[in-house]
Amino acid sequence: MAQFIQQLVNGLSLGAIYALIALGYTMVYGILRLINFAHGDVYMVGAFVGYYVGRVLNTGQSGASPWGLDFILGMGASMLVCALLGFVLERTAYRPLRKAPRLNALITAIGISLLLENLGQLVFGADPKDFPPLIARTSYSVGNVVFSNIQIIIIVTSVALMLALQYIVHRTRMGTAMRAVSFSHDAAGLMGINIHRVISFTFVLGSALAAAAGIMTGLYNPKIDPLMGIMPGLKAFVAAVLGGIGNVPGAIVGGLIMGIAETLTVGYLSSTYRDAITFVILVAVLLFRPTGLFGTTTHEKV
Amino acid sequence: MELAITEMAKVTGAAQRVLEFRDVSLSFGGLRAIQKVSLYVGQNELVGLIGPNGAGKTTLFNMATGVYCPDSGTILFQGHNIAGMPPHRINRLGIARTFQNIRLWGQMTVLDNIRAAMHRRAQTPVWEIVAGSTHSARTETHIVELARELLTYLDLTRFEHELARNLPYGEQRRLEIARALATDPTLILLDEPAAGMNTGEKVRLMELIRRLQTERHLTVLLIEHDMKVVMGICERVVVLDHGEKIAEGRPQVIQRDPRVIEAYLGEAPPTA
Amino acid sequence: MKSPSVRRTFLFFLLYVALLAALGETVIPAIGPYYTQVLIFIGINITLAVSLNLILGFAGQFSIGHAGFMALGAYTAAALSFYVLAPMVAQLGWIGSTGGLALSLLGGGVAAALAGLMVGIPTLRLRGDYLAIATLGMGEIIRVVILNTDFVGGARGFTDIPRWTTFTWVFLVAGLCILVVRNFISSTRGRALVAVREDEDAAAAMGINTTRYKVFAFVLGAFFAGVAGGLQAHYLQYLHTNSFTFLRSIEIIVFVILGGGGSITGSVIAATVLTILPEALRVAQSWRMVIYSALLVVMMLTRPQGLMGGREFQWSWLLLKWRK
Numbered sequence: 001m002a003q004f005i006q007q008l009v010n011g012l013s014l015g016a017i018y019a020l021i022a023l024g025y026t027m028v029y030g031i032l033r034l035i036n037f038a039h040g041d042v043y044m045v046g047a048f049v050g051y052y053v054g055r056v057l058n059t060g061q062s063g064a065s066p067w068g069l070d071f072i073l074g075m076g077a078s079m080l081v082c083a084l085l086g087f088v089l090e091r092t093a094y095r096p097l098r099k100a101p102r103l104n105a106l107i108t109a110i111g112i113s114l115l116l117e118n119l120g121q122l123v124f125g126a127d128p129k130d131f132p133p134l135i136a137r138t139s140y141s142v143g144n145v146v147f148s149n150i151q152i153i154i155i156v157t158s159v160a161l162m163l164a165l166q167y168i169v170h171r172t173r174m175g176t177a178m179r180a181v182s183f184s185h186d187a188a189g190l191m192g193i194n195i196h197r198v199i200s201f202t203f204v205l206g207s208a209l210a211a212a213a214g215i216m217t218g219l220y221n222p223k224i225d226p227l228m229g230i231m232p233g234l235k236a237f238v239a240a241v242l243g244g245i246g247n248v249p250g251a252i253v254g255g256l257i258m259g260i261a262e263t264l265t266v267g268y269l270s271s272t273y274r275d276a277i278t279f280v281i282l283v284a285v286l287l288f289r290p291t292g293l294f295g296t297t298t299h300e301k302v
Numbered sequence: 303m304e305l306a307i308t309e310m311a312k313v314t315g316a317a318q319r320v321l322e323f324r325d326v327s328l329s330f331g332g333l334r335a336i337q338k339v340s341l342y343v344g345q346n347e348l349v350g351l352i353g354p355n356g357a358g359k360t361t362l363f364n365m366a367t368g369v370y371c372p373d374s375g376t377i378l379f380q381g382h383n384i385a386g387m388p389p390h391r392i393n394r395l396g397i398a399r400t401f402q403n404i405r406l407w408g409q410m411t412v413l414d415n416i417r418a419a420m421h422r423r424a425q426t427p428v429w430e431i432v433a434g435s436t437h438s439a440r441t442e443t444h445i446v447e448l449a450r451e452l453l454t455y456l457d458l459t460r461f462e463h464e465l466a467r468n469l470p471y472g473e474q475r476r477l478e479i480a481r482a483l484a485t486d487p488t489l490i491l492l493d494e495p496a497a498g499m500n501t502g503e504k505v506r507l508m509e510l511i512r513r514l515q516t517e518r519h520l521t522v523l524l525i526e527h528d529m530k531v532v533m534g535i536c537e538r539v540v541v542l543d544h545g546e547k548i549a550e551g552r553p554q555v556i557q558r559d560p561r562v563i564e565a566y567l568g569e570a571p572p573t574a
Numbered sequence: 575m576k577s578p579s580v581r582r583t584f585l586f587f588l589l590y591v592a593l594l595a596a597l598g599e600t601v602i603p604a605i606g607p608y609y610t611q612v613l614i615f616i617g618i619n620i621t622l623a624v625s626l627n628l629i630l631g632f633a634g635q636f637s638i639g640h641a642g643f644m645a646l647g648a649y650t651a652a653a654l655s656f657y658v659l660a661p662m663v664a665q666l667g668w669i670g671s672t673g674g675l676a677l678s679l680l681g682g683g684v685a686a687a688l689a690g691l692m693v694g695i696p697t698l699r700l701r702g703d704y705l706a707i708a709t710l711g712m713g714e715i716i717r718v719v720i721l722n723t724d725f726v727g728g729a730r731g732f733t734d735i736p737r738w739t740t741f742t743w744v745f746l747v748a749g750l751c752i753l754v755v756r757n758f759i760s761s762t763r764g765r766a767l768v769a770v771r772e773d774e775d776a777a778a779a780m781g782i783n784t785t786r787y788k789v790f791a792f793v794l795g796a797f798f799a800g801v802a803g804g805l806q807a808h809y810l811q812y813l814h815t816n817s818f819t820f821l822r823s824i825e826i827i828v829f830v831i832l833g834g835g836g837s838i839t840g841s842v843i844a845a846t847v848l849t850i851l852p853e854a855l856r857v858a859q860s861w862r863m864v865i866y867s868a869l870l871v872v873m874m875l876t877r878p879q880g881l882m883g884g885r886e887f888q889w890s891w892l893l894l895k896w897r898k
Binding site: 484 | 757758763
């Protein structure tokens with residue numbers, strides 16, 4: 001039983017990270033009907049920004065500063081850089097293709113993803129780096145269940161970010177605009193909404209969340225490398241599909257399910273199937289409920 | 303005695319109803335698109351389906367061609383219940399259609415658009431096609447001949463090798479009709495074929511549709527907004543409004559029906 | 575001009591193979607193993623590109639897991655040769671290797687075709703991006719399953735596959751693939767397949783069983799990808815799932831996109847150029863993928879229709895050049 005709870009705790013923190021990444025996928029898909037393949041690589045960039053911030057602040061040598069300053073600086077810098085990255089990507093690569101056939105946009109997204117990965121290997125170096133402990137790690141135990149302060153921070157930060165997102169989406173004008181644009185570009189445009197700005201904002205938001213996820217992954221799993229975004233990116237995407245792509249709460253639920261499923265599989269089956277469970281879930285969803293748990297089918301006008 | 307019965311059958315149209323909707327209803331979520339609509343098209347008739355925008359006319363077409371499945375009621379085609387059948391099977395049975403917004407196969411040539419629609423005539427096994435057998439070559443030549451005949455019938459011959467998307471608008475509409483004809487239908491559903499045409503084109507279109515009825519013995523159901531076209535060629539008109547049938551009868555009668563006029567008063571009066 | 579017939583096609587193809595064999599005996603040994611290898615990879619890539627073009631370019635299906643079909647074909651063919659055929663034909667010299675390869679390639683192709691069938695059937699319900707993800711997932715699943723299958727080497731790889739692939743074989747397969755795809759696509763039923771790509775709902779309304787046509791494209795495309803995989807297996811004599819990742823699928827997609835979807839000529843040119851280029855630019859090896867991906871993005875932004883823009887090479891073009 002304690003094992004099970006342990007797995008759940010691990011799964012929750014992993015799932016929180018997936019959820020943050022999945023939010024980016026789902027928002028972009030909702031607004032552009034585009035699978036942003038490069039999203040996982042933005043997450044990777046986020047982790048690397050944290051790495052370099054840690055280097056600059058000398059966290060490796062002198063340890064994390066009190067009040068979690070390193071962590072805050074790392075998060076802030078990372079979210080800023082990735083927000084910018086997302087903005088640039090959208091402007092240069094995706095905006096020109098908004099009216100193009102879907103296949104073109106998909107191929108472009110794949111291209112950007114590869115570009116980021118391979119540039120990352122060239123610029124950062126292909127070998128794994130040690131992520132600086134922006135927050136000193138301590139463990140606690142309740143009974144037989146062990147968890148670390150990092151996990152708590154992950155869950156707390158994720159919840160905070162998700163609440164912030166909910167607030168933005170449902171209680172601000174921009175959020176309403178986002179929802180309108182995801183419903184219909186033309187209708188939203190006719191209502192005076194600046195589509196370009198809304199789409200850029202969505203990318204910026206999603207990228208910032210991915211950056212946060214990157215930092216927290218770095219804290220949780222200190223080895224980072226330029227290809228680290230591939231699997232989590234895919235898993236988060238499956239999470240978004242599971243929850244119903246385009247659906248924000250769905251992405252969160254999907255992420256949590258993916259995280260828990262993964263840790264349970266590793267814990268009770270074998271670690272070789274860690275990645276396989278992702279594909280099993282993907283195929284199951286696509287075959288039995290392609291619209292996901294919370295998705296709705298849209299009727300195409302003939 | 304037999305003669306009297308056949309005459310009776312012609313009057314009631316019962317024996318020769320090619321397409322019949324019986325108490326058909328369809329909702330999209332909370333929106334009731336079609337409510338208990340019953341109508342029929344008789345053998346070799348040219349019937350018009352009119353009504354303000356959003357009345358559900360194209361939705362009826364979509365149900366008849368298998369795009370949507372009605373929530374209740376039956377749709378009979380030559381006696382078969384076709385409600386819920388997949389579109390390609392319905393076409394096989396003998397219903398062809400054109401689309402409100404033109405949906406040609408743009409990157410293919412005009413000739414290839416017709417050839418593709420004639421796929422059912424090309425049932426040679428794939429290995430024969432690939433190996434270039436005499437039989438498959440002959441089938442291909444035959445299909446090209448038939449396709450060219452159809453293009454001549456619709457005055458599209460000079461565009462044969464043009465990409466469909468490069469065609470002028472009026473020609474695109476004619477190509478859609480040609481493509482539908484290529485599937486060898488008994489019933490043809492035309493969705494606003496005159497939309498966007500100038501007067502001259504409309505006159506030629508009206509003639510064409512009439513010829514489809516007389517020369518090719520087709521049954522025609524036509525959605526149209528242009529009253530001149532409707533008045534000009536339709537033998538009978540059915541009027542839809544907000545998903546319900548509100549009137550039916552000869553065009554001249556319908557045009558003066560107060561309910562019809564009121565339905566249209568919400569928008570611009572029908573172009574007369 | 576004699577009338578078309580199966581016999582005529584067969585004779586022309588036989589002539590083509592004879593020509594290949596002649597080249598194989600004379601020119602190939604003369605140019606040395608390095609250039610031979612490049613040529614062989616060109617041939618394999620042509621087959622891969624044309625087979626994917628059938629699915630992606632002509633049928634318009636977002637299939638991005640093509641390497642999975644290749645992997646399945648490669649491993650099946652290798653297993654057939656290693657465990658069954660090689661011992662059987664050990665004493666038969668070149669007849670043995672030719673016949674053995676033919677059978678094992680067939681086996682690989684059929685295995686891949688079955689996978690194509692399984693991937694094609696969900697196309698009934700999935701379109702566009704969803705289908706892309708499904709094919710990506712399928713490709714990865716195939717790879718992971720192979721990785722965990724011990725009797726084909728698993729994580730260690732499959733070694734000691736007999737070297738049966740020759741220049742002649744590679745271009746025989748490439749030629750066959752081109753012939754099959756070209757003849758089918760230009761036929762009426764091939765036009766129906768393209769109609770599905772252009773507007774699937776209209777195609778259904780014209781009586782085309784869209785699912786059947788899409789599945790057919792997947793099955794045929796997968797078959798040739800599998801055969802290509804088998805050829806690679808019997809050339810490198812070694813297989814590892816690392817050669818069949820999503821990255822490989824991307825490489826094949828680049829061939830198709832660069833050459834232009836819906837153009838066999840384009841695929842042939844792109845596959846040839848992109849096989850030679852990395853060899854020619856050996857120095858910039860680490861930049862290779864960066865260039866590839868940048869190329870992809872730039873192409874999509876500037877000339878998405880590819881080199882040939884969906885058109886095929888016409889012999890009449892040569893005449894026009896002549897006249898000028």
